Amino acid sequence: TxxxxxxxxxxxxxxxxxxxxxxxxxxxxxxxxxxxxxxxxxxxxxxxxxxxxxxxxSVPTYLADCLHKAMKGAGTDDKTLIEIMVSRSEIDMLDIRAEFRRMLPRLCT
Missing domain, CATH: 1.10.220.10 (Annexin)
Structure with a gap:
């Protein structure tokens, strides 16, 4: 390849x-x-x-993963969090939230 x-x-x-x-x-x-x-x-x-x-x-899967990465570890990536929350709030935030919740058990292990 x-x-x-x-x-x-x-x-x-x-x-x-x-x-x-x-x-x-x-x-x-x-x-x-x-x-x-x-x-x-x-x-x-x-x-x-x-x-x-x-x-x-899946855009919601990608953005849920970005949110997780922005929040994991010490401190947060505020810029990424704000960009996603503001730019997607009226588009697909409910889908992103559902995907984040679906991913949560896997992310916490």
């Missing part, structure tokens, strides 16, 4: 198209796209590609 191919496909396709690509990739390779990205890339590129995949699969 070529890093450039990941960037080209993930950067130029709609979320709907990407979900179909992920399903077909799984059928053909036997691997989730995330597994291949983790094997083939590293560093910031890997983080960005995995974020794009997570967003394509």
């Amino acid at each position: 070529d890093e450039e191919q990941f960037v080209t496909i993930l950067g130029n396709r709609s979320a709907e198209h990407l979900r179909r690509v992920f399903a077909e990739y799984m059928k053909l390779s036997g691997f989730q796209i995330e597994e291949s990205i983790k094997r083939e890339t590293s560093g910031h590129l890997q983080e960005v590609l995995l974020a794009v995949v997570t967003c394509a699969r």
Whole structure:
């Protein structure tokens, strides 16, 4: 797998198209796209590609994960918390809240 191919496909396709690509990739390779990205890339590129995949699969899941990361450990990332809470409050905050609650048992272990 070529890093450039990941960037080209993930950067130029709609979320709907990407979900179909992920399903077909799984059928053909036997691997989730995330597994291949983790094997083939590293560093910031890997983080960005995995974020794009997570967003394509579910924006609320991605944002719930961002909220968790912003709150875990000592201190909080106030900028990220405020950006998400303000920008998503009228769009999909209820979906993000539901996803965060669904993820909570896994996040606490």
